[in-house]
Structure formats: C-alpha cells, structure tokens
Amino acid sequence: MSAKPQSQYCRDAQKGMGSPRLQASLHSLQNRFGKGAMTLWAEMDDQDMRRRVKQSRMKNLDHLDILLAELAKKVRARGGHVHFAENAQDAIDYTLEVARKNEVKRVVKGKSMLSMEIAIDSALQEAGMEVVETDLGEYIIQLADDKPSHIIAPCIHMDRSRIGELFTEKLGINYTDDPPSLTAAARKALREKLLSADMGLTGCNLACAATGHISLVSNEGNIRMATTMPPVHVALMGMERIVATLDEHRETVQLLTRGAALQKLSTYVSFVGGPSTSDDPDGPKEFHLVIIDNGRSKILADPEFREVLACIRCGACLNICPVYGRIGGHAYNSPYCGPIGAVITPLLDGINKHADLCKGETLCGACKDICPVQIDLPRMLAGLRQKLAYGSDRWNTKQHNPLEAYAFTLWRQVVSWSPLYRTGLKIARLCQRPFVGKNSMIKRMAGLASGWTDGRDLPPIAKKTFTEIWQKKHATAEVKLPMATKEDNNA
Amino acid sequence: MSEKTVSLFIQCLVDTMFPETGEAMITVFDRLGVAYDYPPGQTCCGQPAFNSGYSRDAAAAAKHFIDIFEDTEIIVCPSGSCVRMVRHHYPELFADDQAMHSRALAIGAKTFEFTQYLVDELGINDVGAHFPDTVTYHDSCHLSRSLGIADQPRTLLNNVRGLELIEMRDSDTCCGFGGTFSVNYPEISVAMVDEKIDNILATKASTVTGCDISCLMNILGRIKRRGEDVQVLHIAQILAADKGEKR
Numbered sequence: 147m148s149a150k151p152q153s154q155y156c157r158d159a160q161k162g163m164g165s166p167r168l169q170a171s172l173h174s175l176q177n178r179f180g181k182g183a184m185t186l187w188a189e190m191d192d193q194d195m196r197r198r199v200k201q202s203r204m205k206n207l208d209h210l211d212i213l214l215a216e217l218a219k220k221v222r223a224r225g226g227h228v229h230f231a232e233n234a235q236d237a238i239d240y241t242l243e244v245a246r247k248n249e250v251k252r253v254v255k256g257k258s259m260l261s262m263e264i265a266i267d268s269a270l271q272e273a274g275m276e277v278v279e280t281d282l283g284e285y286i287i288q289l290a291d292d293k294p295s296h297i298i299a300p301c302i303h304m305d306r307s308r309i310g311e312l313f314t315e316k317l318g319i320n321y322t323d324d325p326p327s328l329t330a331a332a333r334k335a336l337r338e339k340l341l342s343a344d345m346g347l348t349g350c351n352l353a354c355a356a357t358g359h360i361s362l363v364s365n366e367g368n369i370r371m372a373t374t375m376p377p378v379h380v381a382l383m384g385m386e387r388i389v390a391t392l393d394e395h396r397e398t399v400q401l402l403t404r405g406a407a408l409q410k411l412s413t414y415v416s417f418v419g420g421p422s423t424s425d426d427p428d429g430p431k432e433f434h435l436v437i438i439d440n441g442r443s444k445i446l447a448d449p450e451f452r453e454v455l456a457c458i459r460c461g462a463c464l465n466i467c468p469v470y471g472r473i474g475g476h477a478y479n480s481p482y483c484g485p486i487g488a489v490i491t492p493l494l495d496g497i498n499k500h501a502d503l504c505k506g507e508t509l510c511g512a513c514k515d516i517c518p519v520q521i522d523l524p525r526m527l528a529g530l531r532q533k534l535a536y537g538s539d540r541w542n543t544k545q546h547n548p549l550e551a552y553a554f555t556l557w558r559q560v561v562s563w564s565p566l567y568r569t570g571l572k573i574a575r576l577c578q579r580p581f582v583g584k585n586s587m588i589k590r591m592a593g594l595a596s597g598w599t600d601g602r603d604l605p606p607i608a609k610k611t612f613t614e615i616w617q618k619k620h621a622t623a624e625v626k627l628p629m630a631t632k633e634d635n636n637a
Numbered sequence: 638m639s640e641k642t643v644s645l646f647i648q649c650l651v652d653t654m655f656p657e658t659g660e661a662m663i664t665v666f667d668r669l670g671v672a673y674d675y676p677p678g679q680t681c682c683g684q685p686a687f688n689s690g691y692s693r694d695a696a697a698a699a700k701h702f703i704d705i706f707e708d709t710e711i712i713v714c715p716s717g718s719c720v721r722m723v724r725h726h727y728p729e730l731f732a733d734d735q736a737m738h739s740r741a742l743a744i745g746a747k748t749f750e751f752t753q754y755l756v757d758e759l760g761i762n763d764v765g766a767h768f769p770d771t772v773t774y775h776d777s778c779h780l781s782r783s784l785g786i787a788d789q790p791r792t793l794l795n796n797v798r799g800l801e802l803i804e805m806r807d808s809d810t811c812c813g814f815g816g817t818f819s820v821n822y823p824e825i826s827v828a829m830v831d832e833k834i835d836n837i838l839a840t841k842a843s844t845v846t847g848c849d850i851s852c853l854m855n856i857l858g859r860i861k862r863r864g865e866d867v868q869v870l871h872i873a874q875i876l877a878a879d880k881g882e883k884r
C-alpha cells in the first residue's frame with residue numbers, strides 16, 4: 147500500500163493482520179470473551195458492584211501509603227520479609243540476593259506480567275539459574291522463545307498444531323495436536339520442575355491490608371504448587387495492587403475473574419501471608435514480598451492518569467478492542483498490550499518512545515464499556531496525545547510532531563474566522579478538480595492524505611456547500627418557519 | 638409540538654461534502670412543522686484537534702462555536718460525535734476558566750443529536766417517511782457508547798413505511814474511522830472498515846445508514862474502492878424520503 151516509512155508498530159501490526167492463524171484466534175477470543183463479558187455485566191444481579199469496586203480502588207489509591215505500611219507490618223509479623231523496590235533494578239538485586247543466600251539453582255514461576263516489566267528472568271538466568279514458567283500458556287511461550295500476545299492468554303497467537311510441533315521438538319513427545327494430550331505432556335514436564343525447584347517466583351493479583359495477605363488466582367493449580375513447594379517464595383507486587391478489607395477483596399476478585407474468563411471465581415485463589423509455621427506447615431520456609439514502584443508513584447501523583455492504577459489486569463479490554471482484535475498483541479511491544487497497554491506502557495516507559503501506542507486507536511470507547519472497573523482509557527489516551535501535541539515537562543515528553551502542531555495552529559486560525567474558512571473551502575474545491583474520478587470520488591491524494599486514498603475513495607467538496615445552498619435559498623428570512631421552504635428542499 | 642426554534646449545527650463534513658444530509662434534515666423539520674434557523678459563521682466543532690491531543694487549538698474552535706450558538710434556544714446536529722464534543726468535552730476544555738466553563742455547560746445542555754431530538758425531546762416516533770428498501774444500521778461509537786443513542790434511530794427507522802431494517806452483526810463495533818487515526822494508521826483502519834463492510838454485505842440490505850457522517854464517509858469510501866453495490870445514506874436522508882423514492 148503506502149510507500150511511507152513505517153514504524154515498528156505499523157510493521158508488527160501488519161504482520162499480525164497478515165496472519166490467518168492469529169486472525170482466527172483473535173476472532174474467536176473476542177467473540178467469546180468480549181461479548182461474554184458484556185452480557186455478564188448486563189445480566190449481573192448486583193448492578194452497582196462495578197461502580198463500588200471502582201470507588202474502592204480509587205479510595206485505596208488515595209491511601210496507598212497507609213495500606214502498604216499495614217500490609218508490610220502484618221506480613222513481617224508472620225515472619226515474612228517485605229522489600230519496597232523503587233525500580234526494576236532494585237527489585238532484581240533484592241531477588242538475586244535472596245536467591246544467592248539460598249543457593250537457588252532452579253526457579254519456578256507463576257504467571258507475572260510485572261516480572262516481564264522488570265525483565266527479571268534474564269537477570270536470574272545470567273546469574274546461572276534455570277527459570278521455568280509453570281503457567282501453561284507462559285510455558286509454551288518460553289519453550290518457543292516467543293513473546294506473550296495477550297495478558298491473560300499469552301499464546302493466543304499460536305494454534306494447537308504449532309504447539310504440537312513445539313512439544314515434539316522440545317519435550318520429545320510424539321506429535322499430537324490433541325489439547326488434553328498436550329496438556330498432559332506439559333504437566334508431566336512441569337511437575338518435575340516444580341518438585342525440584344529451589345524458589346517460587348510469582349506475581350500478585352491483589353493484596354489485602356486488613357489481613358496482610360497477597361492473593362493469586364489461577365485455573366491450573368500451578369500457582370499453589372509454586373508458592374508452597376519450593377523452600378523460598380518471592381512474590382512481586384505492583385504497589386497499586388492493594389485493597390483495604392476482605393470485603394473489598396472478595397468483590398474485586400469476582401470482577402477480576404469475570405472480566406478475565408467469565409468465571410464467577412477462578413478454580414484456585416491462593417492466599418499467601420508469610421512462611422510456613424509449626425501449626426501451618428504447608429508453605430515455604432522463607433517468604434519475600436517485593437513491592438515495586440518502577441514509575442507508579444509518578445502516575446499516582448498525576449490526577450490525570452491516576453485512574454489507570456485502578457486497573458485489575460483482567461484483560462477484558464483486549465477482548466473487545468477493535469484495534470487489538472486486528473493487530474494482536476505483539477505490535478504493542480510491551481508486556482502490557484491492548485488498550486490498557488496503550489495507556490500504561492507510555493506512562494511507565496516513555497510517552498515519546500511509545501507515541502504509536504498513544505495515537506494508534508480510534509477512541510471508540512469499547513474498552514471503557516467492558517472494563518469491570520470502568521476505567522476511562524480513551525480519556526487517558528487523549529491525555530497522552532496532549533502531551534505529545536504540546537510536550538510536557540512533568541512527563542519528560544517533547545513535542546512529537548512539530549509539523550502537525552503547526553498545521554493545527556493554522557487550522558485554529560481558519561476555524562476561528564469563518565470568512566477565511568469559507569475562502570479556504572473555495573480554494574480547496576478548485577484544487578481538487580483534477581483528482582475527482584469517474585465515480586465522482588477522489589481516488590488519489592498526495593502526502594499524508596494518501597493515508598486515506600490508498601485504501602478508500604474520498605467524496606469531493608460539494609459543488610455547493612450546505613452554507614451556500616442555505617444562503618441562496620434563505621438569505622432573506624432569519625428564521626425559517628416550517629412549510630415555507632418545503633418545495634425548495636425537495637429538489 | 639415544541640415552540641422552540643431549532644438552530645442547525647451542521648457538522649463541517651456535512652456542510653462541505655454531504656450538504657444533502659443538511660437539506661434532508663430541513664425537509665424533515667418542515668414536514669413536522671419545526672421552526673429552524675442556521676446561525677451564520679459556523680465552522681468546525683474542534684473535534685479533529687481534540688482527538689489528536691491539540692486541546693488548546695480545539696478550545697479556540699470551541700470558543701468560536703459558543704460565541705455563535707450562545708443565543709440559540711436548541712441546537713440540533715446530524716452527528717453524534719460532534720454533539721458529544723460539545724456536550725462532554727467543551728466543559729473539560731475550559732476546566733480552568735470558570736466563565737467559559739459555565740458557558741460551555743449551558744451550550745452542552747441544549748445541544749442534541751438529530752434522532753435524539755426527534756424522539757426524546759419532541760416525542761416523535763414516526764416522521765411520516767416512506768422508503769421501500771432494506772436497510773441496515775451502523776451504531777457509531779460516540780453516538781451509542783457515549784451518548785447512549787441506539788434505540789432512537791431504530792424507532793424512527795422502524796416507523797418508516799416500506800422500510801425493512803435488517804440488523805448487521807456487531808453493529809456497535811467501530812468502523813475504523815477515528816479521525817486522524819484513519820490517515821495515520823490506514824492499514825489498521827481499512828482492516829477495520831473491511832470487517833464492517835463484510836457485516837453490512839452479509840445482511841444483503843441495499844442501504845446502510847447511520848447518524849454520523851464521518852463513519853458513513855469511511856464506509857462509503859471503502860465501499861466505492863471495493864466496488865460493492867450498497868447505498869450509503871445518512872439517516873436524515875431516509876427520514877426525508879416521502880414519495881417512496883429510492884434515493
């Protein structure tokens with residue numbers, strides 16, 4: 147199509163759109179889970195629950211310092227360790243130190259996007275450890291040396307024949323594409339890893355300040371094993387993932403599992419609050435909770451974007467977004483893809499760096515409608531574009547496209563003064579003449595506008611604009627009384 | 638019938654590229670006996686700038702709009718997204734300017750989308766139109782998701798004599814327009830509108846309609862390029878038809 151130089155985002159988007167396998171998966175994903183969630187919200191008995199949970203999420207963000215201190219106090223009182231990590235490196239260093247002290251050779255992981263955000267796997271591997279994902283989807287991604295393309299269903303871009311080939315190659319089984327057989331093969335391989343691991347490394351879906359626990363949801367049981375079998379458990383927690391009370395916890399988890407997988411509750415919800423004790427012998431000898439900032443307090447401090455920290459990472463917005471539904475997750479080039487990724491990635495990792503994520507949506511609003519906690523992602527996307535439009539010291543962002551900014555300055559003059567606007571239209575109408583084709587449409591335009599005409603026709607400016615028609619017909623009367631104009635307008 | 642005079646807020650795209658939509662609105666108002674005027678000097682509501690992040694430039698357009706429309710009784714527009722801009726975003730643009738903020742709120746409170754005004758404000762479900770054709774309806778995002786307008790146009794269409802409304806699959810999924818998005822990310826935009834068009838074709842309806850000319854322009858542009866045989870009409874044009882003519 148167009149010969150313009152393309153960004154990585156556009157290239158990856160096209161790759162996604164060109165893959166029939168991915169298109170089929172995305173289609174069935176959105177059909178099932180996107181539509182399913184919308185139906186679920188519409189039919190839920192408690193129609194106030196989403197608003198209530200959102201309100202509690204926002205309230206808890208206001209009191210984050212107090213809640214986190216409470217959580218830490220309770221975990222420590224049970225003999226657990228709590229470390230507040232300001233950034234990725236700090237979290238990695240702490241975890242490495244724990245691993246070194248415990249002579250860890252094998253780490254089993256529970257699914258954690260935060261672990262990807264801070265890129266801890268490669269740090270552990272470089273320190274000589276084996277790192278094994280135990281969530282089936284993440285395990286497949288790891289075996290394939292690939293990247294996740296959905297925050298809940300990481301290998302949505304792979305079909306079972308591809309997974310069959312992968313297992314044949316990596317696990318040495320006879321080729322099959324039968325899902326139960328593939329699951330059984332993974333299970334067997336993972337059991338061995340889980341039984342012999344020295345450290346479990348997980349994320350944290352939610353933490354509860356009142357009880358001093360973190361909780362993890364899963365459907366495969368891998369989390370329970372990874373958090374109880376190895377002698378050491380390190381949990382990585384984004385500092386915003388906290389609720390005040392168990393009541394809030396119950397409702398928030400219910401929205402999380404509904405949004406993520408249309409489940410009233412996931413198969414497993416694991417609560418972890420410290421190491422094993424003599425009267426509660428199941429669990430690790432050591433428990434470490436690493437509470438990670440890594441750019442979150444900066445978001446917290448900006449009222450315009452604070453709301454994004456209310457996200458519970460259910461992934462529902464991916465399941466409805468028409469852009470994600472075409473391009474898939476890889477184009478976002480981030481652990482967080484889809485609409486939530488388009489907002490959180492630039493905020494965490496640089497607005498200029500991820501300008502395409504800020505601009506690459508239609509602001510249709512479907513993500514806001516489906517979000518269990520009604521996060522206004524389109525509002526924040528527009529906010530991010532504002533930083534790109536004018537630059538922002540606070541966000542260390544420079545003006546993204548000075549030419550575009552200049553164009554809008556001109557536009558502003560034109561739309562603020564109608565004689566200029568009208569003259570401009572007349573000139574444009576003259577200029578367009580050579581471009582109007584046989585079907586009375588414009589087929590080809592140059593420069594930026596070719597973005598439209600590469601794939602679409604454009605109606606030309608009308609021979610008479612509405613304003614001109616009006617002026618001709620109604621110039622005499624200020625207000626048109628009905629009927630007086632009827633025959634004029636049946637033309 | 639309302640005694641109020643409707644001030645026509647003719648979206649820039651309607652004014653410049655689809656004036657027949659504005660004329661059709663007038664035809665409908667005439668038939669219903671609604672008085673109207675067309676405040677001179679109107680340009681663009683500022684949405685293109687706002688959606689691209691140029692909020693200060695959008696605020697200049699908003700100021701111009703408010704100056705022009707301030708003294709009107711009721712403002713009616715054939716575009717959901719422009720109404721949303723005025724109603725929801727104008728007040729945001731002047732969050733730091735108390736006087737302008739109040740003016741924006743006042744303007745927003747009297748600005749209505751065409752079908753919403755007919756059904757909700759005037760209580761009209763049947764505009765006396767006659768359009769013997771199969772029609773499918775596209776729910777524009779800002780219209781349906783943000784303004785909650787989905788039943789009103791369907792009510793009006795269902796009362797058009799001769800018209801058979803055939804719902805398309807995923808009628809409320811975005812057509813891929815998105816303002817400058819359509820030009821900046823044409824491949825994604827076209828992939829989205831292609832899916833929309835496939836859903837339109839699957840209904841076998843001979844006309845697709847909607848309440849937002851921007852989406853319809855996107856759909857029309859791609860339909861023409863693909864060479865499909867489906868007519869694209871703004872809902873006002875269908876509601877204006879009264880002689881059973883297929884436009």
Ligand code: SF4
Nearest residue numbers: 457458460461463517
């Ligand atoms: S933004 Fe909302 S829908 Fe998207 S992942 Fe977060 S909570 Fe879920």
